[in-house]
Amino acid sequence: MRRRELLASGTALLSVALAGCGHPPVVLDFEEATTETVAELVSTTPEPGSEAYEVVASARDNGSAIRRGRRELFDRTNAVRVDGRFYEVSETAITSSEVTVYTVTVEAAESNSTAGLREVAYEDLPETDREQLGPILAEGEPPDPDTAIGVDYGSAEEVGNDSVFVPERQYDVIVRDGRRYRVRVSSRTADEAEYRYAVTEVAPDVETFADRVRDRYLFALTGLSAAERAVVEEAIEGAYFDEDDAFRSVVDRLRSHAGVDVTDSYGTWLLTYEGVEYRAYAEW
Template sequence: MNRRSLLAALATGAATVLAGCGHPSVVLDLNEATDDDVADEVSMNADPDSEEYDVVASAIENGTATRRGRYELFDRTDTVRVDGAFYEVTETRVASSEVTVYEVLLDLDPEDTTPELGEIAFDDLPETDRKRLERIVTEADPPLGDGYDIGVDYGSAEEVGNDSVFVPDREYDVLVYEGERYRVAVESRTAPEAEYRYEASEVAPDVETFADRVRDRYLFVLAGLSDAEREVVEESIDGAYFEDDDAFRSVVDRIRDHDAIREDDFDGTWLLEYEGAAYLAYVEW
């Protein structure tokens, strides 16, 4: 596990516990600020097979796009990378309604495996069902208890499409996977839904141009440090600095005097230059 991944895991309270590692009370971590790293801090990359990509590509081609859904796509950032270019995307809620959503329930250790509707082998399921259920049936140590053990959110009938054998109409109530027999049920409920309108305008044709824009906005020079402060910074480049001492506090105060790419109550990310090199600085205080 690299140090950026380790810090992220610690910061988010990941379930995996590393021997001898606890969450440090403070952190200063400096990493080389490549064009891609800088861009990733302030934008999202829309994968070609994602809903985000489809919406933005449609807005680019047609001037606007619409979508119905139960959540916003771009609640964390409005800058989206599509096919190498960067776009500012507006997401406007234009109407609200309700929709029926479905959850497929699996009893992984049923007392009675005799089907009432019918049984189907996992390999014979349509792709839409296999994709949603594969993680459950292949799990090495699934949760077991009385009744149905786990539920899988399928979403609305429109989101599922016409191929499912469980949603909206259940055709089978027993699923067979590698000799194991699971009972299947389906529950439905009403959930809020909205219609969104999207517009996209290009802000940069490539990652180099976009990263330069971000640098122009956020990059500052960290200089004039004492020997103790320099030790803090240089240790944070070689690994990370975890000591809550006067030198650390002084460096953090210097950094926080400048605009952050992102800043919350107790942590944030800045873009700085030190000794002629640019770094993304992650700080917890």
């Protein structure tokens, strides 16, 4: 059987889409909007202690912040919420260079295939390696023997000295609960940039920010026909999935207004219907 390779970023495994999964060709969904959900439409809230949180807090407190990384941190269209306040973030790449990054790949192995190889017990691994590989080598069912799972460790500088695999592999096999796992380490060159950050406060609290979002996007959905009203009522109760004339008419009404996030095939709007505020999502 052909071996599959999956890549995990840090400790979060990528989801694998199942072939043949059904999905309605169209959908219309209305969700009653609160002040919080209105604010969330065009903002992100990084977890305290995360890299994004620390960058914004540092730029706020010091006037600017510098960070090195292989990707941008922020969606340029969204405000960032930190400590209850909302900020517009300027993220500018000021230098660029190349860096070597490492991927550690593990796969289940038969005992008779690891004779003479360097082994280490999972419990004896440094904390860095246990945190990175723990979700893959969790107790219970072992990984699919025909699947190799890779974890992006990042650069040697990011890893530091607390790893027995990066940058130099010291062991070939990890043993946990009597099971053996072969370990491979690969490297590649990636672009890395130095970014400068500056922030501008746009709202001191969620209520003020939500009002700004309403001023820009909120509209009233009125003047509907009986058929259109039936579509909207079903979308409020759950969701509407029929691609009929009434559905297309409602979507056309939505698309005639500025949406929060709209593409050629889907969109999100903020509206009122019969005095109630909704977040409306449609695919067509």
